[in-house]
Amino acid sequence: MDGMVELESQLVDYTASLFQEGFLDDQFNQLEQLQDETNPDFVFEVVTLFFEDAERLLNELTNSLGQTSIDFRRLDAHVHQLKGSSSSIGAQRVHQACISFRNSCEEQNVERCLQSLQQVKHEYSLVKSKLETLFKMEQQLLAAGGSVSR
Numbered sequence: 001m002d003g004m005v006e007l008e009s010q011l012v013d014y015t016a017s018l019f020q021e022g023f024l025d026d027q028f029n030q031l032e033q034l035q036d037e038t039n040p041d042f043v044f045e046v047v048t049l050f051f052e053d054a055e056r057l058l059n060e061l062t063n064s065l066g067q068t069s070i071d072f073r074r075l076d077a078h079v080h081q082l083k084g085s086s087s088s089i090g091a092q093r094v095h096q097a098c099i100s101f102r103n104s105c106e107e108q109n110v111e112r113c114l115q116s117l118q119q120v121k122h123e124y125s126l127v128k129s130k131l132e133t134l135f136k137m138e139q140q141l142l143a144a145g146g147s148v149s150r
Contacts, residue, residue: 028090
C-alpha cells in the first residue's frame, strides 16, 4: 500500500511540474475532464493523435524550408495547423513557439523560420517525452491497483 501512495504522490508532483514549467496549460485539464469510465484512454488517444499529426507537420515544415523557393503561405498554413493542435491538447510551449514561427513566416525571413523550426521541434520533443513519462506513471499506478484521479 505504501508503494501505491508513493506512486500517487509522484504522479501528482510530476503532473504539477508540467504545469509549473509551462509544458501544459488548462486545456490539458479540460481534456482530462472529458475522460471517464466509458472511455478510459481518451486523453492517451487524443495525445497520440497529436503526436502523429505533429510529426507529419514537422516533416512538412522541414521539407518546405529545404526548398530553393519557399512558399511562405503554405509554410504558415502548416505552422497554423500545428499551433491549433498543440493548443487543443494544452501543449503551451509548443503553441508559443508556433506563434513566433508564424511571425517569421509573415516576415518571410528564412533564417528566422529555420530557427523557429528548431525551437518548435525542441519544444515538441520535450512535451512528447514529458507526456510519455506521465502516461507511463499512470500505467504503473493502475498496474499497482491504484487509480488515476481526473
